[in-house]
Amino acid sequence: MNPSSGAWADRxxxxxxxxxxxxxxxxxxxxxxxxxxxxxxTTLPRMGWAQAAAVALLLVVVTVLAVPETRAAVMRILxxxxxxxxxxxxxxxxxxxxxxxxxxxxTAVVLVPALDLAGLTTFENAQRSAGFPLRLPQYPEDLGxxxxxxxxxxxxxxxxxxxxxxxxxxxxxxxxxxxxxGTFAGKGQPRLLAHTEVNGQxxxxxxxxxxxxxxxxxxxxxxxxxxxxxxxxxDDLTYRLETDQSMEEAIRIAESLR
Amino acid sequence: MIRRAGQGETGVWxxxxxxxxxxxxxxxFLLLGDPADAEDVAQEVFVRAFRSLDRFDSTRPLxxxxxxxxxxxxRNRRRSAGRYLAAVERWFRLEGRTTxxxxxxxxxxxxxxxxxxxxxxxxxLQSQDQEVIYLRFFLGMGEAETAAALAVPSGTVxxxxxxxxxxxxxxxxxxxxxxxxxxxx
Numbered sequence: 001m002n003p004s005s006g007a008w009a010d011r012x013x014x015x016x017x018x019x020x021x022x023x024x025x026x027x028x029x030x031x032x033x034x035x036x037x038x039x040x041x042t043t044l045p046r047m048g049w050a051q052a053a054a055v056a057l058l059l060v061v062v063t064v065l066a067v068p069e070t071r072a073a074v075m076r077i078l079x080x081x082x083x084x085x086x087x088x089x090x091x092x093x094x095x096x097x098x099x100x101x102x103x104x105x106x107t108a109v110v111l112v113p114a115l116d117l118a119g120l121t122t123f124e125n126a127q128r129s130a131g132f133p134l135r136l137p138q139y140p141e142d143l144g145x146x147x148x149x150x151x152x153x154x155x156x157x158x159x160x161x162x163x164x165x166x167x168x169x170x171x172x173x174x175x176x177x178x179x180x181x182g183t184f185a186g187k188g189q190p191r192l193l194a195h196t197e198v199n200g201q202x203x204x205x206x207x208x209x210x211x212x213x214x215x216x217x218x219x220x221x222x223x224x225x226x227x228x229x230x231x232x233x234x235d236d237l238t239y240r241l242e243t244d245q246s247m248e249e250a251i252r253i254a255e256s257l258r
Numbered sequence: 259m260i261r262r263a264g265q266g267e268t269g270v271w272x273x274x275x276x277x278x279x280x281x282x283x284x285x286x287f288l289l290l291g292d293p294a295d296a297e298d299v300a301q302e303v304f305v306r307a308f309r310s311l312d313r314f315d316s317t318r319p320l321x322x323x324x325x326x327x328x329x330x331x332x333r334n335r336r337r338s339a340g341r342y343l344a345a346v347e348r349w350f351r352l353e354g355r356t357t358x359x360x361x362x363x364x365x366x367x368x369x370x371x372x373x374x375x376x377x378x379x380x381x382x383l384q385s386q387d388q389e390v391i392y393l394r395f396f397l398g399m400g401e402a403e404t405a406a407a408l409a410v411p412s413g414t415v416x417x418x419x420x421x422x423x424x425x426x427x428x429x430x431x432x433x434x435x436x437x438x439x440x441x442x443x
Binding site for chain 2: 016
């Protein structure tokens with residue numbers, strides 16, 4: 001049977017036609033402003049506001065950190081793997097012993113990568129293209145294989161594994177980001193920052209909204225992370241586990257990677 | 259009209275932007291999932307099209323050409339290696355609020371949930387499959403117009419759509435039980 005015709009396709013079309021779109025913005029004002037400008041002789045990749053903001057942020061960070069005294073006075077840099085966290089001394093949480101348990105933030109939101117991310121692939125293909133072994137959490141025992149796998153190529157490979165919440169397909173139960181060497185990632189001012197350990201190695205735990213910047217050769221993107229994140233490094237790979245669980249649970253999940 | 263716009267009459271181009279803005283913005287939104295991204299792309303489409311009018315055959319319909327530029331611009335955005343983080347941010351912005359009124363909210367038995375579920379299922383397809391389904395089913399473009407937008411023969415649209423729907427049906431049957439039932443109705 002031709003899937004393009006028949007009752008199934010008709011019904012599909014009816015559902016598709018019921019899609020809710022945001023109101024179309026007033027495009028003309030922006031278009032007019034751009035076409036009024038003389039064209040540049042060379043065209044550079046156009047940056048959206050997010051990229052532009054991130055580049056500006058990085059420029060500020062680089063400029064500030066270029067002066068050692070300023071660097072010492074203004075912010076502390078914590079680094080785990082390829083993730084750098086910029087913390088001003090006034091707001092940095094003093095290092096906490098590994099046993100400190102952070103209770104789940106009541107308002108914490110699980111990070112849910114959108115389902116239309118670039119690079120959707122299978123676990124097997126991601127494993128092949130990553131060039132490093134992808135390990136999966138064995139805890140919680142009912143977790144199973146990731147529901148969604150994204151493979152991205154930055155200066156270094158990045159793989160995102162997502163486990164969907166069975167009770168709510170719009171939310172992720174867990175998201176594990178594996179960042180290969182060569183990627184730059186920076187975080188700014190998370191609300192709660194605690195030092196801890198994963199498999200005896202230094203790890204960082206952040207809670208609360210904070211900015212997260214990733215840069216590769218072509219793009220710099222800054223995003224707002226509102227969930228809890230555990231960051232650690234093993235075998236030249238940086239792991240970011242995003243969850244709404246407590247730090248203790250996140251560590252248990254992290255240490256179950258096989 | 260297009261010729262006059264090509265001669266620099268921006269007022270004419272304004273009329274074109276207003277009459278094709280919905281289609282361009284919606285296609286960009288379908289492909290990118292984020293209103294801000296879609297607005298950015300839609301503006302870029304009309305700027306690029308305006309600057310390329312001297313290369314456009316004014317005897318041909320304009321909409322498929324605009325849609326083709328939209329597809330290219332959206333593809334460029336989606337290739338961004340770090341885009342997943344922007345998508346995360348977008349997800350939060352969208353979470354908990356509706357994205358706008360359904361076009362057929364009052365005259366169709368289709369629920370918004372079904373349409374949203376369908377978008378999630380389509381988003382799991384490869385880009386090429388997504389594009390043909392969005393053009394034909396979501397935006398209701400005809401076969402010839404879709405062929406022009408995709409720059410392929412009409413026969414290719416047919417076969418591409420057929421394969422894309424087969425793959426979509428597999429995904430829906432396997433992972434989207436609510437939608438699967440809705441499609442049986």
